[in-house]
Amino acid sequence: MNFNYKTLLKILLAVFLIAFILYNLKIDVLIETVQEVNILWILLGGLLLFSAHLIIVSRIKYVLGKFYKISTKKVFWSHFFGYLIGQITPGKLGYFSMAYAFKKDKIPYPLSTSVLLLCQLVSFTIQMILAGFCVIYLASAVETTGIIYMLLILGWVLDVIVLTLLFLKYGTWKFTGLIKRLPKGMKLLKFINSLSRDFSDIKRYVPVIFILTFFSWIAGGISWWAYGMALGVDLPFFVYILLNPLISSLTFIPITPGGIGIAEAGNVLIFSYLGIGAEKGFIFMVLDRAINLIISLLGLKVLLSKKFLVSKK
Numbered sequence: 001m002n003f004n005y006k007t008l009l010k011i012l013l014a015v016f017l018i019a020f021i022l023y024n025l026k027i028d029v030l031i032e033t034v035q036e037v038n039i040l041w042i043l044l045g046g047l048l049l050f051s052a053h054l055i056i057v058s059r060i061k062y063v064l065g066k067f068y069k070i071s072t073k074k075v076f077w078s079h080f081f082g083y084l085i086g087q088i089t090p091g092k093l094g095y096f097s098m099a100y101a102f103k104k105d106k107i108p109y110p111l112s113t114s115v116l117l118l119c120q121l122v123s124f125t126i127q128m129i130l131a132g133f134c135v136i137y138l139a140s141a142v143e144t145t146g147i148i149y150m151l152l153i154l155g156w157v158l159d160v161i162v163l164t165l166l167f168l169k170y171g172t173w174k175f176t177g178l179i180k181r182l183p184k185g186m187k188l189l190k191f192i193n194s195l196s197r198d199f200s201d202i203k204r205y206v207p208v209i210f211i212l213t214f215f216s217w218i219a220g221g222i223s224w225w226a227y228g229m230a231l232g233v234d235l236p237f238f239v240y241i242l243l244n245p246l247i248s249s250l251t252f253i254p255i256t257p258g259g260i261g262i263a264e265a266g267n268v269l270i271f272s273y274l275g276i277g278a279e280k281g282f283i284f285m286v287l288d289r290a291i292n293l294i295i296s297l298l299g300l301k302v303l304l305s306k307k308f309l310v311s312k313k
Contacts, residue, residue, distance in 0.1 A: 010256050017261025021268060021282060029279040037283075038230045045226030046291045052219035053079065053295065056119075059212040060098075063115045063205050068107050077302050078102060082116075084299025087258055087292070092251070095120070101302055118202055123213045127245040130217060134242035138270065220244050227287050231280050233271075243270070247285070260289075 022030075061075045078101035085094030099112040221241030228240055235243075250266045251259035264285045271281025 007257075010254075014256035014260040017256065017265060021261070021264055025268075025279050025282060029277070030283065033231065033279050033283050036232065037287075038232075041226050041230035042287060042291070045223040045230065045287075046294070048219055048223035048226060049291055050295060052216045052223065053083070055212055055216040055219060059119055059209055059216070060115060062208060062212070063119070063202055064102070064107065064112065066202075066205065067111060068105070070102070070105055070107065074101075074105060077298070080296065080298035081302035082299070084296040084303065087296050092258070114202055118206070119209055119213065122206060122209045123217075126210070126213055126217055127249060130221075130242050130244075131246040131249055134239075134246040137239065137242060138273065217241075217245060220248075223291075224288070227284055230287070231284060233276055233280055233284070235274065235276070246270075 057072065057076050057079050060079060061070065061072050064070050064075065078098045081101055082095040082098035085097045086092035088094065096113060096116050098116060099109050102112040103109060218241060221244040224244045225237055225240040228235055247263055247267050247270070250263040253259045253262050256262060264282055267285045268278045268281040271284070272278045
């Protein structure tokens with residue numbers, strides 16, 4: 001009951017934020033922007049985003065393949081299953097539900113969870129580094145008040161990078177005494193210890209994970225460039241590479257489902273700062289949301305499969 005109440009509040013907040021943004025935009029300009037969208041550029045952007053997902057699939061396949069034999073096809077569909085669940089869970093933590101799909105191939109939860117955790121940590125580190133460069137670029141393009149806000153964001157970005165790097169170096173922190181007091185604490189502690197051991201084993205593959213993850217972010221950034229071309233947005237190519245990680249980080253904020261309303265507001269603000277137009281900033285995010293939603297629907301293959309439904313019963 002409590003969960004439903006909180007979820008309802010988050011949905012209402014998302015609706016309010018979108019309504020507030022639309023109220024402050026010019027509807028006639030929005031309609032004109034939509035009418036002038038180039039569909040071919042959008043299709044190219046979608047293909048580029050899909051290629052980014054393929055790189056992520058190859059990343060997971062590479063690391064898991066060092067410990068267990070698993071097909072690329074299995075990783076492919078499991079990835080989109082996790083991606084779909086991640087779209088509707090706070091902080092996109094539902095992505096780790098991939099571990100459940102891998103369990104059917106007798107891959108232990110601690111190992112698959114460790115692989116996913118390490119990949120996400122590396123991805124988040126790269127995302128924050130690129131976002132930091134984006135903040136620096138934006139700070140040079142706005143007035144004094146904007147620079148103050150940008151510096152605050154940059155400080156947050158640097159904090160996240162430092163914490164992530166510390167986690168990568170020392171692995172999982174152990175709160176043994178506290179965990180033992182929790183319900184099923186000993187079982188949870190055993191899982192965390194297994195997770196810590198597996199995490200230590202797979203850290204040797206960080207260089208490969210870093211390279212593949214970096215290229216996946218580049219592919220995602222180029223897809224944003226294609227969306228920009230579809231809307232006739234005149235921004236330097238490298239700005240799209242940097243802007244994608246910064247705005248995407250807002251979708252992880254669990255205040256609303258998938259950061260709906262928050263990411264849109266952020267993109268509207270940045271596009272306004274850059275003199276592009278708030279309306280194009282909003283439509284840009286709508287396009288990105290729509291393409292991501294369409295791609296995530298591939299996860300329905302696993303979610304609606306007979307094996308999954310039977311196991312849930």
